Amino acid sequence: MLTGKRFIVGVTGSIAAYKAAILVRLLVKAGAEVRVVMTPLAKAFITPLTLATLSKHPILVEFFDPENGAWNSHVSLGEWADGYIVAPATANTIAKMATGVADNLLLTTYLSARCPVFVAPAMDLDMYAHAATQTNLSILRQRGCEVIEPASGELASGLEGKGRMEEPERIFEALETYYSRSQGPLSGRRFLVTAGPTREAIDPVRYISNHSTGKMGYALAAELCSRGAEVTLVSGPTQLETPRGVKRIDVETAEEMYQAAVEAFERCDGAVMCAAVADYRPAQVADQKIKKGEVDWQLSLEPTRDIARELGGRKGDRLLVGFALETEQEREHALAKLQKKNLDFIVLNSLADPGAGFGVDTNRITILDREGRLEEYPLKSKAEVARDIIDYLETYFVS
Numbered sequence: 001m002l003t004g005k006r007f008i009v010g011v012t013g014s015i016a017a018y019k020a021a022i023l024v025r026l027l028v029k030a031g032a033e034v035r036v037v038m039t040p041l042a043k044a045f046i047t048p049l050t051l052a053t054l055s056k057h058p059i060l061v062e063f064f065d066p067e068n069g070a071w072n073s074h075v076s077l078g079e080w081a082d083g084y085i086v087a088p089a090t091a092n093t094i095a096k097m098a099t100g101v102a103d104n105l106l107l108t109t110y111l112s113a114r115c116p117v118f119v120a121p122a123m124d125l126d127m128y129a130h131a132a133t134q135t136n137l138s139i140l141r142q143r144g145c146e147v148i149e150p151a152s153g154e155l156a157s158g159l160e161g162k163g164r165m166e167e168p169e170r171i172f173e174a175l176e177t178y179y180s181r182s183q184g185p186l187s188g189r190r191f192l193v194t195a196g197p198t199r200e201a202i203d204p205v206r207y208i209s210n211h212s213t214g215k216m217g218y219a220l221a222a223e224l225c226s227r228g229a230e231v232t233l234v235s236g237p238t239q240l241e242t243p244r245g246v247k248r249i250d251v252e253t254a255e256e257m258y259q260a261a262v263e264a265f266e267r268c269d270g271a272v273m274c275a276a277v278a279d280y281r282p283a284q285v286a287d288q289k290i291k292k293g294e295v296d297w298q299l300s301l302e303p304t305r306d307i308a309r310e311l312g313g314r315k316g317d318r319l320l321v322g323f324a325l326e327t328e329q330e331r332e333h334a335l336a337k338l339q340k341k342n343l344d345f346i347v348l349n350s351l352a353d354p355g356a357g358f359g360v361d362t363n364r365i366t367i368l369d370r371e372g373r374l375e376e377y378p379l380k381s382k383a384e385v386a387r388d389i390i391d392y393l394e395t396y397f398v399s
């Protein structure tokens, strides 16, 4: 994603300046072209030689070279770049950026930059939390800067808290996400993905659930995101890591999933309903743990809301994709679901297929749509299946 891109890395006077070296290295390794601009104080924290060697270009600090009067043009630098990353950004530099102070090359370059600007703050927790810094950051955000939030942890001062510059690897990932989002075929589109199981409590220690691990839904969310879409993943309990760039909302019950999905769907262009939502929940949830007895015990269940069907009722011209996991008369049942839930297409996987279904890393699917089209795919990894499904989905968005 970042190959051939041109970046300016702006380094300010913070102890986190050493991390800029790693960021520059990651960018160069990814095939990006990098120029480094430093504030005069930054040179006290990391040598220009280090950053010049890693970026393969002399670093820039002064407006001109006092030896020969050669001018370092901040205007052409600002025009040259595809992205400007100020990392680390001190409270001082953030304040100057917010007010338009232009007393060093890093700042004049910022004022003349026409490209996206990223700011990775690095400071002590109280400086970061201070109303002045927060106001300055919100001014920068309003002006379109991407603020890469600092992490929490041990600070150079010895204190613990939020203010550590985000790790270079995470900054690099944020850049990758940003540029894939602005370039991919689904750029500017928003999707909701539901994934994983739900849990319906019987009492404080027991629940009803199913074998879904969320793998297929997470793979779909990752695939949509890699094609430039903005993805909200509403997830039941899983052991999986959130795919990079995806906004995840954790829920537990079908009702919580319903609330989160309905809210997110409002802002979306489409939804992929991959969650294995409980169809029934206990009619009553006991306040205390139910005691073991000697006689049979009947658990009374009531239906949950069908989220896909509810969204189908309010979909308008949004795209709605569902899944069907069947054990018999698969196509008939899948088609019935497509109609009942007002889906645009449905992805059928059969538990009868070896390698398809819960927990495994592979899946074998058939896609059925409203026009009666039927597409069968061979057994593939869930990541590859996600690619096939999103290829199919993409055809609905090409005019």
Ligand code: C5P
Pocket (backbone or CB within 6 Å): 194, 254, 273, 274, 275, 276, 277, 278, 279, 304, 305, 306, 307, 308, 309, 321, 322, 323, 324, 325, 337
């Ligand atoms: O009717 P069935 O549960 O088999 O339908 C499966 C499809 O409906 C899946 O896309 C699933 O995510 C969705 N669904 C839902 N809410 C429910 C039940 C199923 O969104 N309560």
